[in-house]
Amino acid sequence: MSNTERMSVAALIGVILRRKINRTIDVKWLIENEAYAQEIIKLCREQDLADLTEYADHLEKLMFPKEAFKPSGFAPTTFQTKPPTIQPIAKPIAVELPDEIEAEEEIANPNKYVGGLR
Amino acid sequence: MIARKNNPWIWLVAVGLTLSAINAFADTPTVNTPASSYKPSTHPSEPAIAVPSTSQPATPDQQAAQPVEVTGTLPIEQPTVTPTPAVPTPAAVIAAPEVAPPAPTQPYAVxxxxxxxxxxxxxLSSTALVLLMTIPGLVLFYAGMVRKKNVLSTALQSFAICCLVSVIWILIGYSIAFTPGSTPYLGGFDRLMLSGLSYIKATSQLTVSHIAPTIPESVFVMFQMTxxxxxxxxxxxxxxxxxxxxxxxxxxxLWSIFVYAPVAHWVWEPSGLLASQGVLDFAGGTVVHINAGAAxxxxxxxxGPRTGYGKVPFMPYNLVYTLVGASLLWVGWFGFNAGSAVAADGRxxxxMLVTQAATAVAALTWxxxxxxxKSRITMLGFASGAVAGLVAITPASGFVNVGGALAIGxxxxVFCYWGATGLKRLLGADDALDVFGIHGVGGLVGAVLTGVFADKAxxxxxxxxxxxxxxxxxxxxYSGVATFVILKIVSLFVSLRIDAEEEHDxxxxxxxxxxVM
Structure with a gap:
């Protein structure tokens, strides 16, 4: 399962949640942490929005592809290192990866690339 | 914005007047060599009428393929010729048996x-090189300069255009660009869906363009398609x-049909509006770069400008992509310019030589x-300078010597640096990747300087x-006004611009x- 596809669906979910119910989520954490993913999928289905439900189903298939075929006695490993945070925020923010933010902070000249590339 | 404030009809009238002026100017005796003394040429930008070459020795295979007698099939067409006004002088009558047959003026079978x-x-090689300029050359060149959230879209747009225009060119573009029409403004419709283009092994016949009589028409169609x-x-x-x-x-x-193809006809079809007046454009300074820059x-x-334009930095995603793209453009440009000779010859x-010279000088100048x-030398500056040089030498590449190429570079x-910085601020448009600053300005510089440095030798x-x-x-x-009209028409059916939230995402x-991950 490609990480790109997971990230794509997760980002779409993030955008819709922010627009429809003004909630922001951690997109990167969503595709890394199964418990967080299950919470978000549940949240999406509770909204009763067709597109959101569709993306939630898609994400579930990508995140838990072989859930039904696991042998009995198998305990799913969780990698949760921090509690899921789903909090409403006053101002919407973009779905942005940390490296993007870091790159913008690394600009030596703050006026570079303002109003033109060259 | 200027285009929004002004009445479009004013611009339409201005275009009409310009075209009329070009026609009127053509009647003055100061322009180039008279048509009657043109030498045979294989280059489309020259208004000369090409004569099929018979001096090239055929390969053994070709000789073997030469039919001794063709029966039961279509005979080789007699090339359509432009009638020349007869001047019945005694000398002409005497010399009549020695006069060469008139040259063909439309595609024909050989x-x-x-x-x-x-x-x-x-x-064939040049065609592949020019296609390489778009995919992946231009794809990478542009994709590296936009923000991370728009990389795939920018790359995909060029790729999608490649597919779209290929089909349009086959359906209608080639016909209205490279066949003679009833007016100098637009070509004919004889080659719609490439009807008439043929290759018949059984009779050893195929069609050639009157502009490029030594190569199959299929190759010429493909070359021009790129x-x-x-x-x-x-x-x-x-x-x-x-x-x-x-x-x-x-x-x-719409732009390919109503802007590119007509302008290509004006400049590269011998009966076109500008070609018939002796305008020189070897590989597309006017047709490609001025045209695209204005549009x-x-x-x-x-x-309108992107949200935050002029206030926040728009970080380019990866300038290595841009340099790789510029390099592919440079290599592909040899097919673009040297290929425009439509022959593997000294010209x-x-x-090729002047292309390399001008490009190197332009990059160093930038x-x-x-x-x-700025007390800095940037990778983007090197890449931009090289592309500026390639653009400017394009119309001149088959006409100037090395000295002229260095001057054009x-x-x-100088001018393209100004175009992408000072002129850009002056115009106030968010030309995101400086298409006008480099291609528009570079095309204008090259087109005008072709007139200055063209070497008759x-x-x-x-x-x-x-x-x-x-x-x-x-x-x-013309390109600017036509683009404006087309955008207005398209905007009646679909919104041109994405909304603010979509742009943000x-x-x-x-x-x-x-x-992109």
Missing amino acids: GFDKINSGDTAWM FAIITPALIVGAFAERMRFTAMLAFMT GLVCAYML AGMA IAIEWFV LAAG ISGLDASVTMQAIAAFGTLL GLDLTQHAER
Whole structure:
């Protein structure tokens, strides 16, 4: 399962949640942490929005592809290192990866690339 | 914005007046060599009437393929000729048996033995090189300069245009660009869906274009198709990061048909409006670069600036992509310029040499100015300077010597740097990747300087700076006005620009549901 596809669906979910119910989520954490993913999928289905439900189903298939075929006695490993945070925020923010933010902070000249590339 | 405030009819009238002026100017005796004394040529930008070469020895295979007698099939067509006014003087009557047959003025059928295998091999290679300029050259060049959230969209736009224009070119573009029409403004419809283009093994016949009589017409169609592809793909840089994908497809469809193909006809078809007046454009300074630059500027005005333009930095995703793209453009440009000789000959070699010289000088000039102004030498500066040089030498590449190329490269570095910085601020349009600053300005510089530095020893033709300037600015005006009208029409059916939220989230996600990791 490609990480790109997971990230794509997760980002779409993030955008819709922010627009429809003004909630922001951690997109990167969503595709890394199964418990967080299950919470978000549940949240999406509770909204009763067709597109959101569709993306939630898609994400579930990508995140838990072989859930039904696991042998009995198998305990799913969780990698949760921090509690899921789903909090409403006053101002919407973009779905942005940390490296993007870091790159913008690394600009030596703050006026570079303002109003033109060259 | 200027385009929004002014009445479009004023611009339409201005274009009409310009075209009339070009026609009127053509009647003056100062322009180039009279048509009656043109020498045979294989280059489309020359108004000369090409004569099929029979001096090239056929390969053994071709000789073997030569039919001794053709029965039960279509005979080889007699080339259609332009009737010449008869002047019944005694001398003419005496000399009549020695007069060469009039040259063909539209595509016609020939035997396999008339095809030059060397020319054909070079043109096949050149075609691949020019396609390489768009995919992946331009794709990478542009994708590296936009923000991370728009990389896929920008790359995809060029790729999609490649597919779209290929089909349009086959359906209608080639016919209205490269066949003679009833007026000098537009070609005919004889080659719609390439009807009439043929290759018949059984009778050893195939069709050739009257513009390139030593190569199969199929190769000529493909070669010109790659030019038709890259021209609209260049415009993508002007409206990057904010145009709706469906609107872009609709705009490019109409633009290819109503702007690119007619302008190509004017400049490259011997009976076209500008070619018939002796305007020189070896590889597309006017047809490709001025045309795309003007369209890009109008697109930038019509779509408005990106959110945050001039206030926040727009970080380029990866300038290594841009340098790799520029390098691919440079290599591909040898097919673009040297291929425009439509022959594997010494003139193609000269075109390649002057292309390299002008490009190198322009890149060095750009970074010298950058060092002087900003005390920095940037990778983007090197890449931009090289592209500026390539653009400016394009119309001149088959007409100038090395000295002229060095001068054009120097001018390109200076003017295009100004175009992408000072002029850009002056115009106030968010031309995101400086399509007008580099392609528009570089094209204008090259077109005008072709008139200054054209060496008659190379092409056998005189050049007129006045005619070059009229053609360049006339094309600029036509392309700008036509682009404005097309955008208005498209906007009646689909919104040109994505909404603010979609722009904030990026085109990759909102238009294509994909994103770069």
